[in-house]
Amino acid sequence: MEQRNAGKHPEPPRREDASHMEYMTEVRNFAIRSWFPRIAGDVSSIAAAAGLPPAITRDEFAQLAPQVDQIPAVQGWKRLMRSQQQLAWQKLQDSYAADREYWEGQLTEAEERNRGRLHYDPDFVAPESACQDIHLQPGGYCGDNLAGYVFYHGTRVFYQGDNDFDEIHDSCADVMKLPADGQVRRVLDLGCSIGQCTTALKERHPDAEVRGLDVALPMLRYAHMRATDMNVDVHFHQGLAEDLEFSDGTFDTVFAYILFHEVPKHTFEPIVREAFRVLRPGGTFTVIDAPNADRLPPPNRMWAAYDAQYNCEPFSPAFGAADFTGLLAKAGFEDVEKGSSDSFLYNTFAVKPL
């Protein structure tokens, strides 16, 4: 099926890659919708037997973990989750690598076709934190020139087929909080990856100048090619969210979708400060990310612990534990509110005072 928002390379290289992704999506669905609910009861019972409340902290779960890990169905669930993820990435990566020159050429060709929209310094060196194999993608976001292609298809599996038309990115762009005066001339998408929110934001604010920023060049090159193919005029910048190149008061609104849980905790504050600085008075900041929740139901805790350690999300637990709204207030933001969310993610909104 043609992916509406995928640019001109909507499908992976071979029919068999598409079949394999379809299979992996089904395996993931099974692990999440069929297997996980069955172990959830056992995990909750262990917590209840230990006298714990219905929602527990990370430390409380750590006490239970040895017992939980004895449950055969928990062991199998973890194996299934990890192998599914590893095998899906590996096949995609091998497929693209088999015709590396062609796929790299496509990125370069887009840069030549649409100049002045991709901004990077060839000497930029990404920090170590951005070079983890996040979600087990081999080489992570920065390690392979073709990482953007692989990420695009790999995340289609991750979203279990619910994002084949960027539905999730579209709905994120829809919830972005607008400045009270309604003026949206410049928009910044922090940690934009392959630019799916960036283009969704531009489609909603066609007269605005929309810029995506990310640390990883392979993601940005793919983002740029995709936006070029889609004929959506946006800019992409390589840089660090905690050290923005833009001058004070540049943007009417700043947006960050699932960036924060993937950065080290010492950068939360600098990133928030930078967002504040580059916003104009009355500008808004929208953050959609993993829950900042001290306490979660025991099965969710188990999943979060699995994710951090075995799905390579090492920074995520610290974000979960952070007082993020407090951090926003400390940076000077007002009207900090946790909005409702229809997914498991939290929407947080803040306004720079006039």
Add this chain to the structure above:
Amino acid sequence: MNTKHDELSRAQVESIGLPGPGEEPHFLPHPLMDRLFEAVIVLGGELWIERDRRRALESLLHSKGIVAPEEIENHSEADTEERKQELSALVNRLLDPLRTMQSESGTAAT
């Protein structure tokens, strides 16, 4: 980027206890069981890829009036070198995880 930043993030990564580079944890009681589990997932993937392709092919052949499903059922093909290689690659992909298990003991997941 400065080393201070890298040091802080490294400390945070270390506190999580990620498996080291090239290190594969086992969740089931013995590493061999993890490998077998993975082999089954691989096998399912290979099976689906082939089924999906065959369905496409058979349906094309049928709809173009070239080959009826019964003819496929009764056809026998001469062995080609390429076909043998494909089979050997399949067996490799499937059994390699088990072979790997023989050479590493694996790391017990905590």
